[in-house]
Amino acid sequence: MIEILSPTDLPRARDTGALVAGILQTLKSRSVVGTNLLDIDAWAQSMIMEAGAQSCYVDYEPSFGRGPFAHYICTSVNDAVLHGLPYDYRLADGDLLSLDLAVSLGGVVADSAISFIVGETQPPDSVALIDATQRALSAGIAAAGPGVHIGDISHAIGSVLGAAGYSVNTEFGGHGVGSTMHQDPHVSNTGRPGRGYRLRPGVLLALEPWVMADTATLVTDPDGWTLRSVTGCRTAHSEHTIAITDDGVEVLTMPKP
Template sequence: MIEILTPAEVAQARHTGALVADILHTLKSRSAVGTNLLDIDRWAQEMIVQAGAESCYVDYEPSFGRGPFGHYICTAVNDAVLHGLPHDYKLADGDLLTLDLAVSLGGVAADAAISFIVGESQPAESVALIDATRRALDAGIAAAVPGARIGDISHAIGTVLSAAGYQINTEFGGHGIGSTMHQDPHISNTGRPGRGYKLRPGLLLALEPWVMADTAKLVTDDDGWTLRSATGCRTAHTEHTIAITPNGPEILTLPKQS
C-alpha cells in the first residue's frame, strides 16, 4: 500500500517526526561508556509514553523476525547494523552505536536512525562509515523532489556509498511510511534513475542508507532479530523520515535541540 497523506496528516507527521528526533537526541546525550542498552530501551519507553505516543516496535512481528520485537528501540553495536535487540550490554569506549526509533503519534508514524561513537575514541573506520551514510542520506533527500522517481533516490544514495568504497546490500532499505511504519514503496540503497514510483506531494518516505565496512552479507543473531555483518566488521546506519511537498523534500526528523 502506498499512502498519500492529506495536508492535515502531513502537519501531524511533523509533530511525530519532531518527537522521534528529540528522543534520539536525548538518548544520544545519555549514551556514555558504561551505559546499558536495556537502560536506553527503558528511557525510550518512558519518553514515548510521556508524550502520549505509541511504539511501532513492541508488537512488530514481520516474517523475518522471531515473534514480537518486544522493545521500544533498536540498539545495534559495532558489527550489528539493523534490528538490534536491546540486551544486557554496557557500552565501551569507541563502540559504534546505532539507535533506530519509530513511533506513532496522532495516527501518523515517523522513523529515524543515528549512528555515533561512544566515549573519547574516534576509530577512523567508524568515522568514515558514519560519514558515508550521512552524505548518502543527504544525496537521497536532495533527489526526492516532486516528479522524480524512487529510482532517482536509490541511485543518488548508491552513488555516494559506492564512491566511498562500500558494497551495498539490497535486502533492506528505505520505505514508505504513514499510518503504519512500513509501507510501499521499497527504496533500495542503490538503483537506476528514472525507474519506479513517481513522487508526489503527500508521500512520506523513510530513507535509510546503511553499510558494512567490508561486506554486503548479513547474518542473524540467535535472538532472531539482530542483523550483523557476516565478517564481523563495523557498520553504520542513518535515517530520516521526509515528506514530499510541492516545494521539495522536507525532513521531519530533525531535532529541535542543538
C-alpha cells in the first residue's frame, strides 16, 4: 500500500521527524568510548516515552527477523550494517556505529539513521564509507519531487555509491512510510531512471543508502536480526524521511543547527 498524506497531516509528520532527529543527535553525543549499546537503547526508550511517542521496533516482527525485535533502536557496530540488535558491548575508540531509529508520533512515522566514528581515532576508510552514504542520500533527496519516478531516486543514489567504488546490495533499501513504518514503494539503492512509481504530493519516503567496504553480501547473526558484511569489512548507513510536496521535497528528519 502507498499511503498519501493530506496537507493537514504534514505538520504531524514534521513533529515526528524533528523528534527522531533530536533523539539521534542526543544519542550520538552520548555515544563515547565505554558507552554500552544497552544504555543507548535505554536512553532511546526514555526519550520516546517522554515525548508520548511509540517505538516502531519493540513489537516489530517481520518474516525476515527472529522477532519481535524487542528493543527501541538498531545499534550496528563496524561490520554490522542493518537491524543491529543492542547487546552488552562497550564502544571502543575508532568503532563505526550506525544508529537507526523509527518512531510514531500523532499517528505518523519517521525513520532515520546516522553513522559516525566513536572516539578520537578516525580511520580514513571508515570516514570514506560514511561520506559516500551521506552524499548518496543527498543525491537521492535532490532527485526526488512530484512527478519523479522511484527509479530516478534509485539511480541517483546508486550512481554516487558506484562512483565511490562500492557494490550495492538490493535486498534492503528505502521504503514508504506513513501511519506504519514499512510501506510501498520500495526504493532500491540502485536502479534505472524513468522506471517505477511516479511520486505524488503527500507521499513520505525513507531513503537509506548503505554500503559495505568490499562486498555486497550480507550474513545474519545468530541473534536472527543483525545483518553483517560477509567478509567482516566495515559498513555505513545514512537515512532521512522526506515528504513529497506540491513544489518539491521536504526533509523531515534533518537535525536542527
